[in-house]
Amino acid sequence: MARRTSMLGSASVLTVAALTLSACSGGTTAAPSSTSTTSSTSSPSSTSSPTSTSAAASTTSTPSSTASASSSASGSMTSTASATGSSGAAAVAYPQTSCTSVVHIGDSTSDGLVGASFLSNPAWRIDAQYKDVGVKNVTTDISGARAVIEHWNNQPNSLDAIEKFEKQGYQGCYVMAIGNNDLANISVGGAGPISMRIDLIMKHAGSNPVMWLTSRTLRTSGPYTDANFPALSNALIAACQKYPNLRVFDWRSEVQTSWYQPADKIHYTSHGYRERAERIARALANAFPASGATSGCVVHSGLTASQ
Numbered sequence: 001m002a003r004r005t006s007m008l009g010s011a012s013v014l015t016v017a018a019l020t021l022s023a024c025s026g027g028t029t030a031a032p033s034s035t036s037t038t039s040s041t042s043s044p045s046s047t048s049s050p051t052s053t054s055a056a057a058s059t060t061s062t063p064s065s066t067a068s069a070s071s072s073a074s075g076s077m078t079s080t081a082s083a084t085g086s087s088g089a090a091a092v093a094y095p096q097t098s099c100t101s102v103v104h105i106g107d108s109t110s111d112g113l114v115g116a117s118f119l120s121n122p123a124w125r126i127d128a129q130y131k132d133v134g135v136k137n138v139t140t141d142i143s144g145a146r147a148v149i150e151h152w153n154n155q156p157n158s159l160d161a162i163e164k165f166e167k168q169g170y171q172g173c174y175v176m177a178i179g180n181n182d183l184a185n186i187s188v189g190g191a192g193p194i195s196m197r198i199d200l201i202m203k204h205a206g207s208n209p210v211m212w213l214t215s216r217t218l219r220t221s222g223p224y225t226d227a228n229f230p231a232l233s234n235a236l237i238a239a240c241q242k243y244p245n246l247r248v249f250d251w252r253s254e255v256q257t258s259w260y261q262p263a264d265k266i267h268y269t270s271h272g273y274r275e276r277a278e279r280i281a282r283a284l285a286n287a288f289p290a291s292g293a294t295s296g297c298v299v300h301s302g303l304t305a306s307q
Helices: 010-017 108-113 126-132 158-167 180-187 194-203 230-239 270-287
Strands: 034-039 101-106 137-142 173-177 210-213 246-249
Touching: 101 108, 101 126, 101 158, 108 137, 108 270, 126 137, 126 270, 137 158, 158 173, 158 194, 173 270, 180 194, 180 230, 194 210, 194 230, 210 270, 230 246, 246 270
Parallel strands: 101 137, 101 173, 173 210, 210 246
Antiparallel strands: 034 137
16 A cells, blocks of 8 residues: 655645644643553454555554553553443443453544543543443553544555454454544545545454544635534434444534634543543444444443533
């Protein structure tokens, strides 16, 4: 696969690069790419995989794990830990998922879900939240400025990430928290439409369950203007017709304006990341419940705006 760093102008590249935590107010220095694996006690299974080439973004990442979180300042890393849920006890109050293993593939909007920079309490982080709903094994593969096709600073893009797990013979559920940079790249000339990029990912997911998040920004101009983002929601909902293993978590309809960093308008505050982590896990349990698969395409966390 040919690798292109960027066909965008320098101003556009800087905009795409802003999807890294280090570029956000109140952010931290994030690693270019990171993988984290944790183990615990509970439920489901899924697969996924992509292929591609093109023009623009991919950059940060930081890993984490339940009982003993771990991260790196640069490069990539893998960590392994064990836990029994965010409270350290059986998570009886949470809906449970059939997914016993989860691979979470994300861009910089997932960086704040792992590690102590935004979530000081390990129980609030995404790996602990997944375990609360019954997931035993959690792997996070997060890289800032990540897109399906484009590469940022030669870091693995979304397609590279899912192909890696496919080649490893992964069987389990995927959570795809990507698409922000894809929409921005397409708006400045990157290969599209977004449905083509979704197809690339789903091709490599195979028959594994996939839950893909919709997205939203508060920006009103530039590549990341929110006017570009309903296209992702529409394309994902349409893709459900082709892929019976796909569910769409409508994060766009749940995220609150107050959860965004006010200067950045893309990434979230500590409170926003805490909400995001819990809601993703709850939505996964609704998408692929322990009692069997849902019949619908679009799922929600079931939490109210005040929670």
